[in-house]
Amino acid sequence: MTARTTVLIVLPLALAVAGCGGARSDDVAVVADSVTAARSAGQVADRQPAELVLPLDEYAFSEAEDEVLAAAAEAAVRDCFEARGFDAADADPLPFGSAGGAAADAVDAADAADKHERRYAVADPEVAARHGYHPPDTTDVRQEFYESHTEAELTALVGTQDGADDGCLHEADEVTAVGNEATLREGELLVSEVQADAWHGAMADPRVQDAFAAWSACMAAAGYRYDAPMEANDDPAWWSTDVAGADEIATAVADVACKDSTGLIAVWSAVEAEYQSELIAQNQDGFDAYRALLDDQVAHARAAAR
Amino acid sequence: MTFSRRLISAIAILGVSGALLAGLARSASAAEHDGGCEGLELCFYFNSGAGGADHDFRYKVPDLGQYTFVAPGQGSGLSVKNNAASVDNRDGYFTARIYFNSGYAGPADDVSPLTWRNLGDTYNDNASFNWCHKKPLMCG
Structure with a gap:
């Protein structure tokens, strides 16, 4: 709690000068009702938003690094599985991809989805029109993995019993393991703390609050009453069913149109990025040490591929 | 076992x-959903340190508001959504990713395989969760 309190006191002063960048509050009045909102959403459907990059992304594996890790993991799992008397192909589906070129397919699929796609809840007008606030269906790779293998295969792949790390998947992890697990955990915790503090800091920031107010006014004009976007996303009315109903879709379509017309995500993400940068800088040594450990893991994966 | x-x-x-x-x-x-925290499950607890009532899940959940803490103990009967203080991941390999908002929206926190953790800053801010493979990152 101390860290967040500090942020809330210190950062608004530092950030106050930056102004209200992407907000276009004069656009709000354009969205007069849900029909207009839907039309507006349709107009932006073809526009491909630039992929959002946040400062903390630097402290996670990039897509290119994930490809290297995937190739190393796939090779290690298949070798191990074969050495234990199984046909290497029977290792499919691997839990990071589907049968046949598993790792490559998996990474392609991951590439297709912007990692921050749902950070500010639904933001794509086509997704809103089809799924409302519900996430589009994706293959549950874990369920598929567990259900597609026999018990003998699972024992070879995951391990002999709860908590045993003698499975081929664990062996594959070892290929890229770094010696210093404790430091790695500390780094993960650091990332997690900064992520939460920056998220809450941005939400309380006057610029984001103003952007929420503009979004809320836009939604009200379309007939929907919410103070903040996540209230709309988390509305209990949507979540008692597995798929979106008509009301949910209409609300989500208006939501995305209002996010677009008020420039909400541009403001929100820029403010969140500022908080993240500030918090990273306050503990740069810890973040550098963590990044070095991520680099080590990728280096080990590259070495294993040679 | x-x-x-x-x-x-x-x-x-x-x-x-x-x-x-x-x-x-x-x-x-x-x-799953019986309050016993067993292998392959992710268990949400009302109190820190895996204490109080819990709810055990086998598969990803887009909205924890559909579930209450089922085991006896403090918090029993309350919604799991935004009320959990700690989480125990009993899967031997997969990481559990816990999101601040429903439908896997907002930022997220990870719970490594076979570990439990207090939710810290995500305390009482848990709305959905997914299972993820870590290296490479692939969430269900």
């Missing part, structure tokens, strides 16, 4: 023939 013994105990509860069940996950309905 081996996979086979775990499967058998699940079957015993269900009263179904083991011959029908080749894969682990097909026994899932036997064990």
Whole structure:
């Protein structure tokens, strides 16, 4: 709690000068009702938003690094599985991809989805029109993995019993393991703390609050009453069913149109990025040490591929 | 407990023939949502330190508001959504990713395989969760 309190006191002063960048509050009045909102959403459907990059992304594996890790993991799992008397192909589906070129397919699929796609809840007008606030269906790779293998295969792949790390998947992890697990955990915790503090800091920031107010006014004009976007996303009315109903879709379509017309995500993400940068800088040594450990893991994966 | 013994105990509860069940996950309905924190499950606790009432899940959940803490203890009967203080991941390999908002929206926190953690800054801010493979990152 101390860290967040500090942020809330210190950062608004530092950030106050930056102004209200992407907000276009004069656009709000354009969205007069849900029909207009839907039309507006349709107009932006073809526009491909630039992929959002946040400062903390630097402290996670990039897509290119994930490809290297995937190739190393796939090779290690298949070798191990074969050495234990199984046909290497029977290792499919691997839990990071589907049968046949598993790792490559998996990474392609991951590439297709912007990692921050749902950070500010639904933001794509086509997704809103089809799924409302519900996430589009994706293959549950874990369920598929567990259900597609026999018990003998699972024992070879995951391990002999709860908590045993003698499975081929664990062996594959070892290929890229770094010696210093404790430091790695500390780094993960650091990332997690900064992520939460920056998220809450941005939400309380006057610029984001103003952007929420503009979004809320836009939604009200379309007939929907919410103070903040996540209230709309988390509305209990949507979540008692597995798929979106008509009301949910209409609300989500208006939501995305209002996010677009008020420039909400541009403001929100820029403010969140500022908080993240500030918090990273306050503990740069810890973040550098963590990044070095991520680099080590990728280096080990590259070495294993040679 | 081996996979086979775990499967058998699940079957015993269900009263179904083991011959029908080749894969682990097909026994899932036997064990999840019963308050017992068992292998392959993610368990949300009302209190820190895996204390108080809990709810155990086998599969990803887009909205925890549909569930209450089922085991006896503090918090029993309350919604799991935004009320959990700690989480125990009993899967031997997969990482659990806990999101601040429903439908896997907002930022997220990870719980490594076979570890438990207090939710810290995500305390009482848990709305949905997914299972993820870590290297490379691939969430269900």
